[in-house]
Amino acid sequence: MTYDWPTLLPLIFAGLMGLAILIYVILDGFDLGIGILFAAAEDTEQDTMIAAIGPFWDANETWLVLAVGLLLVAFPLAHGVILTALYIPVFVLLVGLILRGVAFDFRAKVPAGRKHRWNRIFFLGSVIASLAQGYMLGVYVLGLDIGPGGMAFGVLVAFCLAAAYAAMGAAWVIYKTEGELQKKAVLWLRTALVLTALGMAAVSLATPFASPRIFAKWFGWPQMLYLSPLPILSALLFLWLWRQTFHLPRPDDRHSLTPFLTLAAIFALGFAGLAWSFYPYVVPDRLTIWQAASATESLAIILAGTVVVLPIIIFYSFYAYRVFGGKATDLTYD
Amino acid sequence: MDSLILSRMQFGANISFHILFPTITIALGWVLLFFKLRYNATNDSAWMRAYFTWVKVFALSFAMGVVSGVTMSFQFGTNWPGYMQHVGNIAGPLLAYEILTAFFLEAAFLGIMLFGFRRVSNRVHTLATVLVAGGTTLSAFWIIALNSWMQTPAGFEMRDGVAHAVDWWAIVFNPSMPYRLVHMLLASGLTVSFLIAGLSALRYLKGDRSESMWKALRTGVFTAAILIPIQILAGDQHGLNTLEHQPQKIAAMEANWNTGPNVPLVLFALPDEAAKENRFEVTIPDGASVILRHSADGVVPGLNDFPGNHPPVFPLFWSFRIMVGTGLLMLAVSWSAAFFLKRRHSLPRPLALLMVPMALSGWLATLAGWYTTEIGRQPWLVTGVLKTADAVGPVAGSHVALTLVIYLLLYVLLLIAYLGVLVHLALKAAKDGDTSPLPGVLNAALSQPAAGE
Numbered sequence: 001m002t003y004d005w006p007t008l009l010p011l012i013f014a015g016l017m018g019l020a021i022l023i024y025v026i027l028d029g030f031d032l033g034i035g036i037l038f039a040a041a042e043d044t045e046q047d048t049m050i051a052a053i054g055p056f057w058d059a060n061e062t063w064l065v066l067a068v069g070l071l072l073v074a075f076p077l078a079h080g081v082i083l084t085a086l087y088i089p090v091f092v093l094l095v096g097l098i099l100r101g102v103a104f105d106f107r108a109k110v111p112a113g114r115k116h117r118w119n120r121i122f123f124l125g126s127v128i129a130s131l132a133q134g135y136m137l138g139v140y141v142l143g144l145d146i147g148p149g150g151m152a153f154g155v156l157v158a159f160c161l162a163a164a165y166a167a168m169g170a171a172w173v174i175y176k177t178e179g180e181l182q183k184k185a186v187l188w189l190r191t192a193l194v195l196t197a198l199g200m201a202a203v204s205l206a207t208p209f210a211s212p213r214i215f216a217k218w219f220g221w222p223q224m225l226y227l228s229p230l231p232i233l234s235a236l237l238f239l240w241l242w243r244q245t246f247h248l249p250r251p252d253d254r255h256s257l258t259p260f261l262t263l264a265a266i267f268a269l270g271f272a273g274l275a276w277s278f279y280p281y282v283v284p285d286r287l288t289i290w291q292a293a294s295a296t297e298s299l300a301i302i303l304a305g306t307v308v309v310l311p312i313i314i315f316y317s318f319y320a321y322r323v324f325g326g327k328a329t330d331l332t333y334d
Numbered sequence: 335m336d337s338l339i340l341s342r343m344q345f346g347a348n349i350s351f352h353i354l355f356p357t358i359t360i361a362l363g364w365v366l367l368f369f370k371l372r373y374n375a376t377n378d379s380a381w382m383r384a385y386f387t388w389v390k391v392f393a394l395s396f397a398m399g400v401v402s403g404v405t406m407s408f409q410f411g412t413n414w415p416g417y418m419q420h421v422g423n424i425a426g427p428l429l430a431y432e433i434l435t436a437f438f439l440e441a442a443f444l445g446i447m448l449f450g451f452r453r454v455s456n457r458v459h460t461l462a463t464v465l466v467a468g469g470t471t472l473s474a475f476w477i478i479a480l481n482s483w484m485q486t487p488a489g490f491e492m493r494d495g496v497a498h499a500v501d502w503w504a505i506v507f508n509p510s511m512p513y514r515l516v517h518m519l520l521a522s523g524l525t526v527s528f529l530i531a532g533l534s535a536l537r538y539l540k541g542d543r544s545e546s547m548w549k550a551l552r553t554g555v556f557t558a559a560i561l562i563p564i565q566i567l568a569g570d571q572h573g574l575n576t577l578e579h580q581p582q583k584i585a586a587m588e589a590n591w592n593t594g595p596n597v598p599l600v601l602f603a604l605p606d607e608a609a610k611e612n613r614f615e616v617t618i619p620d621g622a623s624v625i626l627r628h629s630a631d632g633v634v635p636g637l638n639d640f641p642g643n644h645p646p647v648f649p650l651f652w653s654f655r656i657m658v659g660t661g662l663l664m665l666a667v668s669w670s671a672a673f674f675l676k677r678r679h680s681l682p683r684p685l686a687l688l689m690v691p692m693a694l695s696g697w698l699a700t701l702a703g704w705y706t707t708e709i710g711r712q713p714w715l716v717t718g719v720l721k722t723a724d725a726v727g728p729v730a731g732s733h734v735a736l737t738l739v740i741y742l743l744l745y746v747l748l749l750i751a752y753l754g755v756l757v758h759l760a761l762k763a764a765k766d767g768d769t770s771p772l773p774g775v776l777n778a779a780l781s782q783p784a785a786g787e
Contacts, residue, residue: 055445058400062433062441068407069433072418073426080415084727087412091737094405095744101401102748105394109755295498298423302430309434313442320442323453 005300010293012303013074014282016310017067022271024063026168026264031057033169035100035126036162037188038119045181046119050104052176052328057104059317061097071282074299078282078292085144086136089154093132099125127162134161134199141203141274142210143284153206160199164267167192171260174248176328182249182256189259190245197238200270204231207277211285214277227276234269237262338726340734341413344741348406349708350701351745355399357700360474360519361526362392363467365553366447370463372549374456380545384553387546387763388530393448394755396440398748413734414715416725421497421716424490424505425480432476440469471519478518482511484716485707486579497719509579513572514707520565521703523557524664525696530554531671532693533760535686542764555675558668566661570625576710577626580717581635582644583710587654588622589647593636597622605647610638645712649705657702660695667692 031053038046053060072079083090099121107118138157142150170192173185208215218227241262249256280288293299366389373381407429410417418425446454446462454462489504490497499505531554537547577584589605589612590597599621603612623632637644667688674681715722 055449058396058441058444059438061400061404062438065404065407065437066433068404068411069429072407072410073422073430076418076422076426079411079418080727083408083411084415084729087729087733088737090408090412091740094408095740097404098401098744098748101397102394102751105397106751106755109390109394109759110751111758294426295423295496297499298427301427301499301502305427305431305434309438313434313438316439316442320445323446323450 006296007290009296009299009303010074010289013070013293013299014279014289016306017070017074018271018275020063020067020070022268024060024067025271026267027056027060027063029165029168029267030172030260031060031169032100032126032130033165033167033192034172035122035169036130036166037169037173037185038123038126040188041181041184045184048177048181048328049173050107052172054104055320055324057101059320061101073302074294075282075287075289075292076294078287081283081287082140082144085146086139089132089136089139093129093136096125096127096129096132100129101125126165130162130165131158134158137161138203140284141207143286145210153202156202157199160195160202163192163195164199164263167196168260168263168267171263175257175260178249178253178327186245186248190242193238193242193245196266200234200266203270204273207274211277213285217277227273230269230273230276234266237266237269241266337729337731337734338723340731340738341726341729342722344734344738345406345409345413347738347742347745348402348409350704351749352399352402352406353700353704354697354749355395355402356470356474357522357525357696358395358529359392359399360470360522362388362395363463363470364523365526365530365557366392367460367463367467368553369549370460374460378545380549383544383546384550387759388550389448390759391529391756393444394752396444398752400441413727413729414725415727416720417715420495420720420725421484424483424487424497424499427499427502428476428480428483428506432473432480436469436473436476440466440473443469474518474522475515478515479506479508479511482514483508485514485711486510487716487719492719497716510572510575513568513575516568517565517572517703520561520568521696521700523561524565525700527554527557527561528664528668528689528696529693529756531558531668532689532691533756535681535689536693536757536760537764538681539683539686539690540761540764547763551681552675555668555671558664559672562661562665562668566665569658569661573626576707577635580710582637582640583650583707584626585635585637585640586645586647586650586710587706588626588634589651590622590634590636591638593633593639595623595631595633596620597632597634597636599625600651603651605651607647643713645710649709653702653705653709657699657706660699660702664692664695664699667695 034049034053037049041049068079071082103118103122103125107115107122110118135154135158138154139145139150141157142153144150167189170185170189174182174189177185208218217223241259244255244259244262248259278284280290282289282292366385369381369385369388372378373385443462443465446459447466450462451459483505486509487497488508489499489501491500492498530550534547534551534554538551573584585591588597589600589603591610591612596619598617598619600612600615600617602614602616604614605612620630622634623630626632626634637647667685671681671685671689674685711717713721713723715725
């Protein structure tokens with residue numbers, strides 16, 4: 001491989017897109033998870049849970065816009081192929097995101113009697129969006145196979161991703177609340193964790209068997225050795241977090257952020273595994289990142305902006321999280 | 335029906351729904367900044383009440399804009415894969431810069447603007463308002479740049495059917511871009527000023543005479559009165575620019591079939607494209623020549639010069655007239671309201687009653703204007719470069735039809751809910767007036783923010 005711009009730029013953008021997806025999955029993951037957990041929470045708890053995500057969700061969802069945007073602008077061919085193949089699940093995802101996004105705002109502004117309706121819509125939208133994302137992931141992993149096998153696997157991954165989001169949501173609630181709700185969230189986390197582990201195991205096993213190329217990438221020697229930390233570390237983190245849930249919440253609220261960070265680490269490891277499996281393809285076994293990339297001069301002009309702007313975005317995102325740090329309090333517009 | 339026409343209907347529905355909300359947030363951000371700066375200067379809590387009332391409208395409109403905007407970014411791929419395949423090298427960077435420079439900025443500081451008044455210093459809260467307002471406007475800049483490029487493409491060359499950028503300056507500041515941007519920003523300003531004036535008039539009719547109502551009412555009415563003549567001027571200039579670069583669009587807007595001098599202005603007609611003539615025509619002699627060429631014997635292009643290459647006449651002719659008619663009504667209403675507020679310090683009841691439905695006049699005019707300009711680009715997606723029919727994806731018509739129906743249903747329900755909340759917020763503000771304490775705040779503490787000072 002020669003390291004000139006036409007080679008490097010698509011690689012850089014694949015990396016940036018992966019980063020945007022990972023950040024999205026972690027950040028909007030807890031928003032969506034809290035929506036899913038709405039079904040198990042009381043009225044007043046729901047208000048607290050919303051207060052825990054209120055100032056953040058807009059910025060969190062922006063990472064999806066960036067991820068899809070990068071797919072659109074950096075890999076226009078892949079964008080068309082993937083999204084036309086996933087036409088219906090994308091539509092379902094959008095309906096879910098629309099319902100989730102607006103219900104969030106409506107529930108705080110409608111007359112008191114109508115709040116319940118929007119709470120239900122918030123739950124429904126979060127569930128729909130999570131399931132659709134999981135389904136899309138499952139179908140993508142199997143190389144955009146829309147046959148019965150692909151669909152069945154898509155459904156499996158859909159439920160597991162929803163569980164993973166619920167786990168993220170529960171972990172965020174543990175971090176942002178105290179008292180009864182916090183204790184409840186520990187129980188939620190425990191349940192969701194089992195399903196999440198199941199899902200990650202299923203995807204990890206299915207991916208190599210769906211594609212001989214991926215199988216060769218994982219189970220040849222010596223790659224197996226280099227790659228073994230990924231599954232082993234993930235499994236250890238799962239077990240460790242599982243044990244932690246029996247001791248939470250701790251006195252003085254120590255380690256309340258730990259479950260969230262642990263889950264984020266597990267997500268990152270799983271994501272790295274997927275990235276390794278698919279590289280260098282952006283549409284599995286059909287289009288490589290170089291075949292699907294935009295013209296070099298277009299990528300260069302986007303990169304110039306990205307290099308300047310991305311650190312600023314990350315900086316002010318941290319600032320926004322810091323401003324609303326600490327336990328969630330009542331959310332008012334003043 | 336085939337998936338081309340269905341995809342066009344679907345995209346039309348989505349963009350119509352989407353544009354309603356940026357149209358509000360672009361200018362409302364600056365109005366909120368105005369309220370905030372007035373509060374900072376006067377320490378009068380009525381300005382802050384106006385801020386708190388309207389920041390809720392901003393939040394809701396922003397959320398509606400985000401979710402419908404996300405929908406559109408996916409639909410480029412699901413319905414129009416040919417668009418990015420042919421002009422992705424141009425559209426891509428413009429969209430990327432919109433997301434990077436504008437969208438993140440708005441989204442991150444929106445939280446502080448909405449919920450941060452007690453958590454950050456007053457100065458940082460004002461700064462957050464500035465950044466959100468600036469972000470929405472920057473967002474409009476990039477999107478209008480891309481849209482204008484699709485209307486009047488420049489600064490590129492075609493290689494193997496794919497557009498490649500040659501001159502980014504020429505791409506961003508393409509021939510129609512400045513006109514379009516000014517026209518859109520003014521449209522947003524008018525939409526918001528009529529919305530504020532209309533909902534404040536509703537409060538007024540409900541007996542609310544509080545300071546915050548008056549402040550919002552005056553802000554809305556005077557802004558509208560100032561902006562509308564500027565908009566009429568800007569619209570005229572934009573029309574001349576379109577005449578230069580897209581004469582077939584002007585011909586369709588005027589329903590003029592034959593090129594020539596002394597072209598009359600058609601006030602009313604039912605254009606018949608099959609017969610290439612207008613039925614039930616009512617005209618002003620030489621009117622179109624005077625407006626477009628500023629002289630009675632000015633030559634105005636006719637549709638017969640563009641066989642098979644001009645946009646559909648009927649929708650263009652009528653949407654343009656709806657936009658202009660709404661604009662004239664806005665002029666009359668805002669100037670009379672401004673007169674009464676300035677001279678009589680009151681608002682006559684009939685005028686207040688008229689202002690309530692006029693709260694949505696900006697939406698009507700903006701939509702009609704967008705239909706004029708966007709349908710006016712057909713049959714091209716990118717003028718002279720890419721036909722709409724060549725960009726549509728391979729998705730089955732039945733799938734597009736199914737999703738179209740559900741989208742429409744969803745949008746109608748959401749619009750009803752949105753308007754319901756606007757009215758609810760206005761009535762609640764009318765009931766509370768300036769008498770109840772601000773939500774969650776001790777009145778005395780308002781001028782001394784709790785944190786960070």
